[in-house]
Amino acid sequence: MAGYNLKEIMNKPERLSPGHRMCAGCGATIGVRAVLRALHEGDEAVIGNATGCLEVSSYMYPYTAWEDSYIHNAFENAGATLSGVETAYRALKKRGKISPDTTYKFITFGGDGGTYDIGFQSLSGAMERGHDMVYVCYDNGAYMNTGIQRSSATPQFADTTTTPVGSLSNGKLQPRKDLTAIIAEHNVPYAAQTTFTRDFKDIHVKSEKAIYTEGACFLNILAPCPRGWRYDMADIMKICQLAVDTCYWPLFEVENGTWRLTYEPKKKLPIEDFLKEQGRFKHLFKPGNEDLIVQFQEEVDRRWEDILFRCSR
Numbered sequence: 001m002a003g004y005n006l007k008e009i010m011n012k013p014e015r016l017s018p019g020h021r022m023c024a025g026c027g028a029t030i031g032v033r034a035v036l037r038a039l040h041e042g043d044e045a046v047i048g049n050a051t052g053c054l055e056v057s058s059y060m061y062p063y064t065a066w067e068d069s070y071i072h073n074a075f076e077n078a079g080a081t082l083s084g085v086e087t088a089y090r091a092l093k094k095r096g097k098i099s100p101d102t103t104y105k106f107i108t109f110g111g112d113g114g115t116y117d118i119g120f121q122s123l124s125g126a127m128e129r130g131h132d133m134v135y136v137c138y139d140n141g142a143y144m145n146t147g148i149q150r151s152s153a154t155p156q157f158a159d160t161t162t163t164p165v166g167s168l169s170n171g172k173l174q175p176r177k178d179l180t181a182i183i184a185e186h187n188v189p190y191a192a193q194t195t196f197t198r199d200f201k202d203i204h205v206k207s208e209k210a211i212y213t214e215g216a217c218f219l220n221i222l223a224p225c226p227r228g229w230r231y232d233m234a235d236i237m238k239i240c241q242l243a244v245d246t247c248y249w250p251l252f253e254v255e256n257g258t259w260r261l262t263y264e265p266k267k268k269l270p271i272e273d274f275l276k277e278q279g280r281f282k283h284l285f286k287p288g289n290e291d292l293i294v295q296f297q298e299e300v301d302r303r304w305e306d307i308l309f310r311c312s313r
Contacts, residue, residue: 006199012037013067015045020065021057025233027223027240028054028138030196031203032109035136035219036068038207043103044068046085050078050114053145053225054138075114079122082108083131090132105211106133112153113143116179127186127216134210134217137179140225148228152177155248156299157292159280160228170283170292175299180220184254189215192253194262195222195240202251202262209253222249230279242274247304252311259310268304271297 015036022029032054039045045068049055055072058065073081086106092098110119115137123135142160143149149162156175159165163172184191190213192206203221210217222243226233243249244263248271251263272293275281284292 004199004201004205006201009037009200009204012041015039015067016058017065017067021060022053023225023227023233025224025226025236026053027140027196027221027225027236028109028111029058030236031136031138031221031223034196034200034203035107035109035134035207035211035221038204038211039105040212043105045105045107046082046089047071048073048078048082048085048106048108050108050110050119051075051145052111052114053140054109054111056145073108075118077122078108078110078114078119079124079126079135081122082106082133082135083122083126083129086131086133106131107211108133108135110135110137111144112137112139112141112179113145113151115139116152116177123183124186127183127188127218130188130216132214132216134219136210136219136221138221138223139179140223140228141176142225142228144225144228153179156296157281157284159283165283170289171280178303180218180252180254183218183220184257184259186216187257188218189213190217190253190255191220192218192262193220193222193249194251195243195249196237197241197244197251197263206253206262209255213255228280231277235277239274239277242269242277245269246271246274246300248274248300250304250307252307259307259313261307261311271300 016032047070141154150160150172153176154172157171159171165171180193194203194206210219224239245265246269252261
């Protein structure tokens with residue numbers, strides 16, 4: 001995306017139309033619109049969508065908010081479905097059934113429940129086989145659609161309906177899974193982690209790279225959920241900026257095995273700055289829980305140092 005121009009990018013026709021039923025302040029639709037803006041004018045797309053918030057709120061038969069061809073998949077098979085469609089496209093084009101001048105791109109969206117957990121096997125298979133497609137995870141850190149249950153993307157100590165905070169529990173026990181690194185180990189040509197910051201350049205540039213890099217590509221987008229995270233819906237950009245400035249959610253890409261940071265904060269903020277903005281972590285700031293914040297900070301620091309090492313090689 002040479003000569004990045006935010007105004008020009010934002011004025012492109014929308015491929016996810018307004019009028020869907022997603023919550024106000026939802027990060028998922030912001031992520032979808034940002035990714036689809038990276039499609040070049042004239043290129044067609046086939047969109048896959050695992051069951052989840054995005055699917056139930058953007059596709060209510062016979063109505064759809066999607067301007068491109070759209071397939072609703074079950075939780076577990078979004079990666080498999082789009083890899084099959086991509087294979088059929090190549091076969092039909094080879095047989096002359098599709099014009100050689102027509103370009104289709106294949107993009108799948110799934111939440112962290114349908115990506116980190118239930119759909120991981122089909123995602124892993126699609127990445128390993130090398131289908132020319134992009135899998136995009138909108139990571140809101142829980143199964144939000146069915147009642148805010150914990151997923152393996154849920155951060156440690158988060159209060160969810162299946163890891164409720166109480167006299168005998170401090171929330172989820174385990175740190176979140178590092179899925180972007182796991183997918184990068186599949187030897188895919190491009191994997192990246194991003195979110196919504198400043199002029200959106202990071203997510204727009206990475207989306208174009210992923211869509212127009214041949215082979216299986218992966219984007220992991222931190223997509224805050226105001227209901228599950230319990231923050232003021234107007235603060236979504238603030239939450240995302242704090243996620244990257246505390247290094248809870250580093251912005252990086254892995255291109256043909258080479259790791260590269262795309263943003264490094266001038267001053268790394270303490271993790272408390274990110275946690276205190278969210279109701280799901282309010283228990284961490286009660287007297288006697290100081291050690292929990294220390295544990296959280298130590299895990300963030302360990303992962304940050306690991307990424308710095310990978311990016312320095």
